[in-house]
Structure formats: C-alpha cells, structure tokens
Amino acid sequence: MTSRDRLSAASERTSPPPISTLMQMALDTPGLISLAAGFVDQKSLPVEAVARGVAAILSDPDEGRRALQYGTTIGDLDFRTRLVEQLERDEGADPGAFRHVLPRTVVTTGSQQLLSLVAEALLDPGDIVLVESPTYFVYLGVLETRGAHVIGIRTDGDGLRLDVLEHTLVDLEARGLLGRVKLIYTVSEHANPTGICLAESRRGPLVEVARRWSKRRRIYILEDAAYRGLTFDRADPPSVWRHDPEGDTVILARTFSKTFSPGLKMGYGILPGPLLDAVLRLKGNQDFGSSHFTQQLLERLIADGSYERHVERLVGVYRHKCNVMVEALDAHLGPFEDVVSWTRPKGGLYVWLTVPEGLDTGPDGPLFSRSIRAGVLYVPGAYCFAAEPGPLPRNHARLCFGVPGDVELEDGARRLAAALAECLDLVA
Numbered sequence: 001m002t003s004r005d006r007l008s009a010a011s012e013r014t015s016p017p018p019i020s021t022l023m024q025m026a027l028d029t030p031g032l033i034s035l036a037a038g039f040v041d042q043k044s045l046p047v048e049a050v051a052r053g054v055a056a057i058l059s060d061p062d063e064g065r066r067a068l069q070y071g072t073t074i075g076d077l078d079f080r081t082r083l084v085e086q087l088e089r090d091e092g093a094d095p096g097a098f099r100h101v102l103p104r105t106v107v108t109t110g111s112q113q114l115l116s117l118v119a120e121a122l123l124d125p126g127d128i129v130l131v132e133s134p135t136y137f138v139y140l141g142v143l144e145t146r147g148a149h150v151i152g153i154r155t156d157g158d159g160l161r162l163d164v165l166e167h168t169l170v171d172l173e174a175r176g177l178l179g180r181v182k183l184i185y186t187v188s189e190h191a192n193p194t195g196i197c198l199a200e201s202r203r204g205p206l207v208e209v210a211r212r213w214s215k216r217r218r219i220y221i222l223e224d225a226a227y228r229g230l231t232f233d234r235a236d237p238p239s240v241w242r243h244d245p246e247g248d249t250v251i252l253a254r255t256f257s258k259t260f261s262p263g264l265k266m267g268y269g270i271l272p273g274p275l276l277d278a279v280l281r282l283k284g285n286q287d288f289g290s291s292h293f294t295q296q297l298l299e300r301l302i303a304d305g306s307y308e309r310h311v312e313r314l315v316g317v318y319r320h321k322c323n324v325m326v327e328a329l330d331a332h333l334g335p336f337e338d339v340v341s342w343t344r345p346k347g348g349l350y351v352w353l354t355v356p357e358g359l360d361t362g363p364d365g366p367l368f369s370r371s372i373r374a375g376v377l378y379v380p381g382a383y384c385f386a387a388e389p390g391p392l393p394r395n396h397a398r399l400c401f402g403v404p405g406d407v408e409l410e411d412g413a414r415r416l417a418a419a420l421a422e423c424l425d426l427v428a
C-alpha cells in the first residue's frame with residue numbers, strides 16, 4: 001500500500017480475525033470434524049416458532065407494514081418492555097422489579113454490537129481494559145481496534161481471581177496508570193472459551209472492587225452474559241449486574257444468539273446513565289436502530305412463551321451433547337490424564353483443554369497440524385489471551401460441542417487423542 005492509500009489508524013491496527021483462517025480450513029478440508037466454530041446446534045434452531053411469528057406479523061397488513069418500517073435507535077418500546085420482563089424472570093426477580101431500567105435498555109444487533117459500541121464510547125488509545133485470562137477472542141479484536149492497553153487477569157475454576165485483580169490495580173496505581181483503567185470485562189456464565197462461570201461469591205465483591213478503585217475515574221464492569229440461560233442442572237445465580245442496584249458501574253450485555261438464533265442477530269444492553277447517550281449517539285451514526293422486523297418477531301415469541309419453551313428444550317440438547325463430548329474425552333484422552341486435562345462445563349458450549357506446557361497448540365505447532373491430518377479442528381488457546389502480562393500460554397485449546405452430532409463428537413475426541421498421542425511422544 002502506498003502512502004496515498006493509507007487507511008485510518010484504527011483499521012491499520014486491526015489484525016484479520018484469527019478464526020476466519022480456521023473456518024476456511026474447515027471448509028477446504030472435506031471430512032474434517034470442526035470442534036472450532038462457536039456455532040449453535042443446527043438441528044434445534046427454532047424454524048417452526050419463527051415461521052409462526054413471521055406469518056402472524058404479516059397476516060395483519062398494518063402490523064406488517066409497521067414491522068417493515070424503520071424503528072428507533074434505542075429500540076422498540078414494546079420489545080424493550082418484554083426484554084425487561086424476560087430479564088426479571090431470568091434473574092428470578094419480582095415482576096416489575098426492573099421497570100426502572102427500561103429507559104437505559106438499548107436494543108443492539110447481537111451483543112457484539114454492544115461490546116463494540118461500549119468500547120468506542122469509552123476507550124481512547126492507551127486506555128486500560130482488564131480482561132479474564134483467557135477471554136473471548138473476538139473482544140480482544142475489538143480492543144485492538146480501539147488501541148486499548150489490555151491486561152489479562154488470571155482465572156481459576158471459579159472465574160476471575162479477585163486477588164489478582166486487586167494486585168494488578170495496586171501495581172497500576174504505583175505506576176501512575178490507575179487513571180487510564182476504564183473497564184473490567186467478564187464473561188460471567190459458561191465463559192467462551194473455558195466454560196467456567198464466575199462464582200456467585202465473587203460477583204458482589206467484583207462490583208465492590210471496581211467501585212473502590214474508581215478513585216481517579218469510574219471503572220466500569222462489562223458483564224457479557226452471552227451464555228446465560230444455557231445452564232444444565234441448576235438455576236443461574238443473580239448476574240453481576242444485580243449487585244449494582246445503583247446502576248452506575250455494571251454494563252449488562254445479553255443476546256438471543258445462543259439461546260434462540262444467531263441468524264436473528266438480536267441483543268441488548270443495560271447501560272449506566274453516563275454511557276447511555278454516548279452509545280446511542282454512536283449507534284445513531286452506525287445504523288440508527290437494529291432490525292425493526294426482528295424486534296417485532298422476538299417481542300411476539302417472548303410474549304407467547306415460545307422463547308422460554310425453546311430455551312428449556314435447548315438446555316436438554318446441550319446437556320446431552322456436553323455429556324457425549326466429556327465422556328468421549330474421558331474415554332479417549334483418559335490414558336493421558338496425568339498430563340492432559342479438560343473442563344467439565346455445567347452449561348454453555350465449550351470445553352477447555354490443557355496439554356503439557358511444552359506442547360504448542362498454535363497453528364504452527366505440532367498438535368494443530370497433526371489434528372488436521374487426523375481430521376479434527378480446534379481453536380488454539382493462545383488466541384484467547386491478552387499479550388500482557390505474558391508469556392502467552394500456548395498449551396490450551398477450545399473445543400465447541402455446539403455443531404457436531406453425537407457421532408462426530410465421539411469421533412472428534414478419538415481423532416484428537418490420536419494426534420495428541422503422537423505429540424506426547426515428541427514432548428516426552
């Protein structure tokens with residue numbers, strides 16, 4: 001590119017999404033079992049409910065025309081009212097308990113748009129964002145575009161480690177950088193990529209830490225609850241957002257992509273007051289409102305109970321698929337369990353695999369090429385870590401049980417074990 005063709009600084013610092021190369025690889029390799037794509041189960045997508053909802057909207061010409069018209073930037077009032085009511089049910093709160101957040105509830109094109117708008121509203125190059133380590137790698141891409149300084153905070157089986165968070169804040173203050181810390185990002189339920197939830201006992205204290213350290217300027221928490229509702233055998237605990245009744249610290253991001261249909265690409269956020277106007281201004285410039293038709297559709301499907309019935313069925317589907325995957329990993333990777341481990345998720349779509357430290361799972365490492373040869377694809381774990389504090393862990397992989405059927409899940413685990421067996425000989 002010549003200097004005449006120079007693009008914006010933001011676009012020049014944006015790397016190509018790592019996952020697109022993986023997706024191409026999956027398409028180019030016939031017979032490859034992809035445990036990489038974070039797609040949802042194809043067979044259970046709600047075709048009948050959506051067909052009924054669309055037909056109902058279009059059967060009334062006035063309603064049909066209204067749905068086919070532009071809406072508003074913040075989103076349709078009836079839909080937002082349903083969202084708040086649904087949130088009350090999801091959170092086990094009394095009807096009407098969240099009515100006051102309706103004016104701060106913004107409809108977005110998937111939750112990804114909210115994540116991106118919040119980053120745009122808050123972050124200048126060099127501003128600091130603290131993320132779980134590992135974290136949702138697409139969000140790392142968003143932060144890269146903003147030029148943010150991203151620092152990973154260690155996690156354990158209960159999610160974000162608050163002691164490490166505190167320690168990092170102490171260190172940043174000592175280095176005169178506390179005023180640049182703007183955001184703590186957490187995927188609170190069945191995280192992408194680990195499948196781990198932030199423990200209930202850490203949720204209130206996390207809000208307390210953010211408040212206590214908002215000395216120079218407000219440190220917001222962005223709670224990305226993309227997988228909320230997909231919990232196998234218990235009710236979800238109150239979200240982090242519930243621990244912020246003042247509504248000034250936690251941004252809640254929700255989506256219908258995982259619990260209903262990513263093709264509808266509908267999400268929403270509840271924003272603290274000072275962020276609301278900024279996000280709406282930016283969204284106004286971007287699209288001045290998410291699909292009005294899809295909002296009408298989901299409004300109906302929530303109102304007539306189709307949405308909740310679907311989530312209930314879907315939880316059964318994913319519980320089964322998760323069991324198949326974990327049992328297959330137990331069977332095939334069991335012989336290596338002294339040196340290899342994998343999570344046992346209680347919901348969501350992901351299993352996180354850990355292999356010995358010397359074994360690089362990345363695209364140029366030995367496991368990846370052997371896995372492709374064996375006919376299975378995974379997401380290299382290194383994509384999911386911020387560069388800081390380093391060194392980048394290279395011995396993990398994300399496995400998704402969303403798309404493959406039982407036979408493929410079983411076969412995928414067998415193929416992965418075959419590839420691993422060859423590599424463990426190498427590192428032995």
Ligand SMILES: Cc1ncc(COP(=O)(O)O)c(C=O)c1O
Nearest residue numbers: 110111112136192226255257267
């Ligand atoms: C943790 C997390 N957040 C947000 C998203 C964005 O999804 P959508 O924009 O479809 O709501 C995803 C999608 O994979 C995700 O895994």
